Amino acid sequence: MKRKSEALPKRYHVLNLDTCMRCTLCANICPTYIASGDLKVAPASRIKLIKSFMEGKGENLTRELCTEAFRCTLCGRCMESCPFSIRTVDLWYLLRYYTCKAGKRPETLDSFEERLLSNRNPYGADSSLRTYWAEMLGISDPSGLTPRKAKVVLFMGCTPAYRSVAQDTLGAAVALLNKLKESWTTLGNDEWCCGCPLLMLGNREAAAEFARHNVEAVKAVDASVLVTICATCYKMFKLEYEELLGGPLPFKVLHLTELLSKYVTELN
Ligand code: SF4
Ligand code: SF4
Numbered sequence: 001m002k003r004k005s006e007a008l009p010k011r012y013h014v015l016n017l018d019t020c021m022r023c024t025l026c027a028n029i030c031p032t033y034i035a036s037g038d039l040k041v042a043p044a045s046r047i048k049l050i051k052s053f054m055e056g057k058g059e060n061l062t063r064e065l066c067t068e069a070f071r072c073t074l075c076g077r078c079m080e081s082c083p084f085s086i087r088t089v090d091l092w093y094l095l096r097y098y099t100c101k102a103g104k105r106p107e108t109l110d111s112f113e114e115r116l117l118s119n120r121n122p123y124g125a126d127s128s129l130r131t132y133w134a135e136m137l138g139i140s141d142p143s144g145l146t147p148r149k150a151k152v153v154l155f156m157g158c159t160p161a162y163r164s165v166a167q168d169t170l171g172a173a174v175a176l177l178n179k180l181k182e183s184w185t186t187l188g189n190d191e192w193c194c195g196c197p198l199l200m201l202g203n204r205e206a207a208a209e210f211a212r213h214n215v216e217a218v219k220a221v222d223a224s225v226l227v228t229i230c231a232t233c234y235k236m237f238k239l240e241y242e243e244l245l246g247g248p249l250p251f252k253v254l255h256l257t258e259l260l261s262k263y264v265t266e267l268n
Contacts, residue, residue, distance in 0.1 A: 008204070009094060010079070012090070013090065013091060013094050014054075014088065016087050016091060017047060019086055025080055025081055026042075026088065027044065027078075029262065030043060030077060031077065032072060033072050040065070044093055045068065046069065046072065048251065049066070053099075058104075061212070064102075065178070066102070069092065069099045069157075070097050070099075070106055081118065091201065093200075096199075096200065096201065097204050099242065100204075101202070102143055105202060107241065108127075109201055112201075114217070116197055120192040120193055121158040121161075122193060123158060125158075125162045127189060129189075130161050131168045131186065131188055131189065131215070133156075133170055144184040144185045145185070145186050147184050147186065147188045150196060150221060151183040151223060151224055152182050152224075152225045153225070153227065153251075154170075154174070154185070154258075155194070155229075156170055156186055156191055157194065157229060157230035157231075157232070158194075159230060160229060161191075169229050176256070177227075180263060184227075185223070187217045195205045195210035195235070195244070199204065207244055208244040208245065210241070211236070211244045212245060215245065215249060218250075225254060226251050227254050228253070229256050234253070
């Protein structure tokens with residue numbers, strides 16, 4: 001796999017910035033702008049901030065102004081409403097990257113990032129307990145849980161693994177994979193967060209390191225398919241990893257529902 005990721009900004013960032021007409025149509029549906037009425041959080045203001053960084057004027061921006069990058073929820077409504085199909089959310093990630101690089105990110109995010117980097121999950125939970133959910137669910141024979149050579153890797157995801165509210169989804173996924181007699185496994189405690197929170201924090205280098213680790217772990221079990229049950233993990237593997245790592249992944253990425261639909265199609 002080619003491992004060199006392109007430097008930022010990329011061509012599509014520049015094109016999207018140049019295309020924006022500052023029409024403010026996106027502001028009218030932006031939940032943070034609607035809630036605050038504060039022009040500083042409107043998408044067009046944020047585009048001005050990005051341009052300042054790109055023109056090398058980031059030094060002149062105050063931390064307070066840069067904080068605006070983190071008042072956006074990354075919900076993507078602005079992208080849906082833009083008549084020019086500008087990929088606004090990509091621009092908001094770019095702004096967070098610049099802000100992080102310039103050391104102007106809100107300081108309150110630092111401790112969260114430290115926990116994430118040291119525990120490899122956003123909850124600060126013990127990384128050696130990543131598969132403890134199986135015990136909690138009373139799965140007495142977790143046949144595929146311990147990493148082994150298998151066709152399918154079930155990527156557990158931090159929230160399903162560590163939060164009781166989502167652990168049932170993992171139990172259901174295991175039951176389905178066993179019912180289908182799939183050759184499956186997990187990465188066990190070697191699974192790291194997919195890296196999405198790091199991208200959201202603007203720490204692109206760390207997100208790439210997490211992506212690299214997870215890809216190597218999948219390669220180590222020889223899997224040809226990675227299955228996720230979490231929408232965020234799916235987005236990361238499907239849409240971000242190749243760009244972060246600068247090349248195609250050596251395995252297919254499917255949401256569990258996509259894997260199931262393959263069986264439904266075969267049955268028909
Ligand atoms: S991103 Fe699109 S909708 Fe928003 S101001 Fe620019 S052109 Fe208008
Ligand atoms: S992604 Fe950010 S800027 Fe766009 S609508 Fe959502 S909160 Fe507003």
